[in-house]
């Protein structure tokens with residue numbers, strides 16, 4: 279049984295509690311590893327190690343820091359298959375998805391910020407009064423990174439890479455539900471020669487380890503991705519301590535399909551934006567609005583394609599959907615399907631748990647589910663379900679669909695399908711989400727600002743947004 283240790287001060291060590299947490303393989307529904315059940319003592323130890331390492335790491339030349347981060351990127355690539363298999367087993371996602379998305383993006387995250395840091399410059403402003411201003415962007419110190427279970431290594435590295443690139447030392451906590459690839463990253467960092475204490479990974483429960491990170495007075499910035507409720511909880515702790523906060527939270531994203539769209543391209547992509555990673559991506563389009571002339575045709579084709587999706591053993595090449603990440607989450611998603619029925623929805627396909635044979639007979643699998651006949655403002659269409667469940671409904675005018683799309687508490691991502699250029703720009707300007715994909719989905723340029731508005735979060739990740747989040751700006755004005 280694999281035991282997952284903490285990575286503190288460059289060492290893989292046991293938690294001070296000496297206790298361990300069960301880690302499940304969701305595809306078989308059984309415990310397959312033990313996880314350090316850490317607490318504030320381990321977080322305190324990690325902060326001390328990070329503080330000790332900070333002067334050397336922040337004082338290192340950008341070339342040297344870049345070279346070490348590039349070695350970590352190369353380490354991820356060198357362990358590609360091992361990481362992809364670990365991710366698929368831990369999360370339940372198809373191995374193919376981990377190979378095509380999760381692990382390549384984890385390597386890209388380190389590559390991107392390892393090179394970005396060399397070009398990260400500050401600016402100066404000269405004044406007619408005979409003065410020059412220059413802006414210094416210096417590392418913050420010890421920062422906290424807390425990440426979720428849906429894209430474990432992808433989102434874990436999306437925070438850690440810029441934090442380290444900006445010269446900070448990190449105390450990080452992956453989700454206790456999917457800790458394995460973060461543990462394997464510890465081994466890669468040791469191999470890459472990352473100095474002791476620069477990155478510390480403390481495993482365990484959110485309300486113990488995550489809470490201790492949020493509360494620690496010497497962790498002066500927190501980057502969090504997870505649920506909106508948890509994000510609000512962390513903000514309550516961090517705000518009065520005046521910590522910098524980056525919150526990437528939930529979403530209830532609209533997919534808006536106009537009758538003039540490129541139909542085949544739209545249908546292929548909407549299958550992905552609806553059900554990729556079992557619908558457990560905060561960017562998935564879970565509310566599908568279709569212009570009325572196209573509605574019946576889309577409904578027929580979409581339901582047919584959805585019913586043909588194969589829910590299976592994630593290790594098998596032909597599985598389109600793998601397992602749901604945990605039994606509680608599977609039951610939460612099933613409860614929303616029940617709610618949809620109570621709210622007057624019709625299940626057009628799916629809606630039930632899938633019982634597989636052999637190895638996965640006790641795994642947590644759900645049918646991809648399509649629901650119609652609901653009002654735009656019912657709970658099913660307003661609350662984040664975070665599973666393979668989408669609703670569809672027709673619309674007649676742009677004003678109507680914009681009202682539907684913007685009606686939730688969330689504002690993370692939208693997708694829009696139309697060949698009409700003016701309409702594409704017009705709709706994008708009116709949508710209240712931080713990200714809008716038009717005639718595509720999840721096409722990602724890491725330089726762009728990434729994040730949501732309203733209850734989808736605070737701040738942006740990506741590119742210089744991330745480097746600026748993880749540095750303090752100081753303006754120096756010299757009169758001559």
Ligand code: TXE
Pocket residue numbers: 424425426427428451452453454482483484485487488489492503504505506508509511512526527528529559560662663664
């Ligand atoms: O997230 P949590 P969960 C949404 C999705 C999901 C819901 C809850 O709707 O159903 O959030 O998912 C740590 N102090 N998203 O339970 O609880 C926790 O250990 C500090 C959207 O997985 O937010 C984990 O490491 N930390 C999201 C991380 O927070 C705490 C992706 C996220 O866990 C903590 C995942 C606390 N008190 C879920 N409690 C997205 N935006 O992609 C927990 N944590």
